[in-house]
Amino acid sequence: MDAASSSLALSNIKLHGSTNTLNSDQRISSLCSLPKSRVTFSCKTSGNLQVRDRSTGLVVSCSSSNGDRDVIQGLHLSGPIEKKSRLGQACCSVGTFTVGEFALESQSQAVDDKVGVLLLNLGGPETLDDVQPFLYNLFADPDIIRLPRLFRFLQEPLAKLISTYRAPKSKEGYASIGGGSPLRKITDEQAQALKMALEEKNMSTNVYVGMRYWYPFTEEAIQQIKRDGITRLVVLPLYPQYSISTTGSSIRVLQKMFREDAYLSSLPVSIIKSWYQREGYIKSMADLMQAELKNFANPQEVMIFFSAHGVPVSYVENAGDPYKDQMEECICLIMQELKARGIGNEHTLAYQSRVGPVQWLKPYTDEVLVELGQKGIKSLLAVPVSFVSEHIETLEEIDMEYKHLALESGIQNWGRVPALNCNSSFISDLADAVIEALPSATALAPHTSSTDADDHDPFLYAIKLLFGSVLAFILLLSPKAFMAFRNNFF
Numbered sequence: 064m065d066a067a068s069s070s071l072a073l074s075n076i077k078l079h080g081s082t083n084t085l086n087s088d089q090r091i092s093s094l095c096s097l098p099k100s101r102v103t104f105s106c107k108t109s110g111n112l113q114v115r116d117r118s119t120g121l122v123v124s125c126s127s128s129n130g131d132r133d134v135i136q137g138l139h140l141s142g143p144i145e146k147k148s149r150l151g152q153a154c155c156s157v158g159t160f161t162v163g164e165f166a167l168e169s170q171s172q173a174v175d176d177k178v179g180v181l182l183l184n185l186g187g188p189e190t191l192d193d194v195q196p197f198l199y200n201l202f203a204d205p206d207i208i209r210l211p212r213l214f215r216f217l218q219e220p221l222a223k224l225i226s227t228y229r230a231p232k233s234k235e236g237y238a239s240i241g242g243g244s245p246l247r248k249i250t251d252e253q254a255q256a257l258k259m260a261l262e263e264k265n266m267s268t269n270v271y272v273g274m275r276y277w278y279p280f281t282e283e284a285i286q287q288i289k290r291d292g293i294t295r296l297v298v299l300p301l302y303p304q305y306s307i308s309t310t311g312s313s314i315r316v317l318q319k320m321f322r323e324d325a326y327l328s329s330l331p332v333s334i335i336k337s338w339y340q341r342e343g344y345i346k347s348m349a350d351l352m353q354a355e356l357k358n359f360a361n362p363q364e365v366m367i368f369f370s371a372h373g374v375p376v377s378y379v380e381n382a383g384d385p386y387k388d389q390m391e392e393c394i395c396l397i398m399q400e401l402k403a404r405g406i407g408n409e410h411t412l413a414y415q416s417r418v419g420p421v422q423w424l425k426p427y428t429d430e431v432l433v434e435l436g437q438k439g440i441k442s443l444l445a446v447p448v449s450f451v452s453e454h455i456e457t458l459e460e461i462d463m464e465y466k467h468l469a470l471e472s473g474i475q476n477w478g479r480v481p482a483l484n485c486n487s488s489f490i491s492d493l494a495d496a497v498i499e500a501l502p503s504a505t506a507l508a509p510h511t512s513s514t515d516a517d518d519h520d521p522f523l524y525a526i527k528l529l530f531g532s533v534l535a536f537i538l539l540l541s542p543k544a545f546m547a548f549r550n551n552f553f
């Protein structure tokens with residue numbers, strides 16, 4: 064069969080089933096007129112067929128909302144073409160089929176397509192000796208302490224100062240949960256579970272963990288991705304809601320690395336910036352809450368208390384951080400899901416873990432707990448909602464400090480919803496999110512050799528240093544500013 068009749072066969076995809084869509088007939092046709100050696104057809108997931116130009120990486124997706132059957136029939140395949148997946152949708156079985164002059168690799172992926180998934184997370188100190196250097200990395204991040212441009216040169220000395228003075232208090236916290244953060248272990252387990260969930264959905268991937276402030280650092284994960292020759296990458300931050308201080312900060316690191324590297328700058332990447340609204344996540348949260356409510360003697364009387372990690376108000380009001388809006392919408396969705404299950408408890412949202420001498424999102428968790436106790440609330444279910452793993456702020460702050468405060472304030476029955484960790488419906492939903500994101504992978508940034516022009520201009524740098532030092536000196540000499548700084552950070 065010649066190239067023209069192959070494109071005719073591909074056009075059949077569109078004609079065959081009314082619900083089928085072809086992203087671009089023209090692109091499909093032009094792909095079909097390429098030499099056979101350059102084109103790969105692959106059946107990625109149920110309902111999804113992809114045609115890929117091996118040389119340019121150009122991918123055209125054809126999707127069918129009613130399963131693969133139409134797509135596959137449209138291609139006039141011969142041979143054993145389908146089997147039922149667990150979800151009841153048709154999917155391709157392994158084998159090679161002929162479409163015009165082309166071979167259709169009907170296994171779950173083309174052989175030369177190496178899909179990577181990069182899980183982004185914050186990272187945590189593994190031993191008490193790691194605490195100060197971990198805090199240094201955190202406070203040295205310009206997305207965590209946002210200094211005006213003129214003061215940026217103070218970032219590192221300030222990080223050294225704050226981390227040194229905060230370390231003893233943080234160490235106490237980490238000591239009380241066993242001497243270190245459980246984050247690396249849990250994130251590694253999530254990576255493994257995600258890889259297996261993707262395999263069950265016929266997608267073979269390498270899953271990497273990239274932490275922002277501790278090992279394994281994002282930079283290490285990216286080096287491994289390069290070594291492994293990954294051809295498409297999905298970036299999945301393990302924060303359901305987007306904040307400049309979390310997902311935003313990690314993406315900034317990635318963008319810098321990708322700009323400066325020829326291989327990375329042409330690697331097709333898809334970033335899932337937030338996923339708090341996904342049905343699978345909402346349902347998994349509702350499942351955990353429903354189960355926990357059953358532990359109370361009178362479940363319907365329990366106040367549901369969502370406690371989210373705070374961010375400074377200026378992030379939301381001045382820098383346009385969508386975190387607060389996304390958090391509120393997320394809570395609405397969870398409560399709607401519970402209502403649909405006949406659970407209509409009262410609920411409230413507060414923000415925890417504030418650090419530093421600035422206003423954070425209100426209301427504050429500790430203040431609300433006291434008020435609820437005073438109002439006569441007797442039963443309370445705490446729901447950590449900004450993070451999907453157990454960590455110091457669930458295990459120490461909520462389970463110890465806030466529980467103690469609540470009981471002291473008159474609340475008699477206390478419960479806490481566990482973090483999702485490796486919950487199977489949650490992990491399965493993350494796998495779906497990866498599969499859905501993959502077709503839109505495109506190159507992140509054009510390759511440039513260097514970026515910040517100011518940093519290389521010695522005159523501009525000297526002026527900034529001079530003015531910055533004078534201003535910093537005046538600020539630190541102000542007794543009010545100094546006291547606010549000392550009381551809030553340490």
Ligand SMILES: C=CC1=C(C)c2cc3[nH]c(cc4nc(cc5[nH]c(cc1n2)c(C)c5CCC(=O)O)C(CCC(=O)O)=C4C)c(C)c3C=C
Pocket residue numbers: 185186187188198201206207208229232233244245246302306308309372373374375418449450453454455456
């Ligand atoms: C969505 C979650 C988080 C947001 C938003 C966030 C913002 C944020 N955090 C700090 C300061 C600290 N965070 C610390 C630890 C920490 N924070 C999160 C999550 C969010 N942070 C996690 C998962 C962890 C790690 C926990 C672990 O188990 O190790 C710490 C260190 C711990 C401590 O000393 O309290 C600090 C400090 C700021 C300033 C900020 C927003 C600007």
Ligand SMILES: [Fe+2]
Pocket residue numbers: 372416
């Ligand atoms: Fe934090």
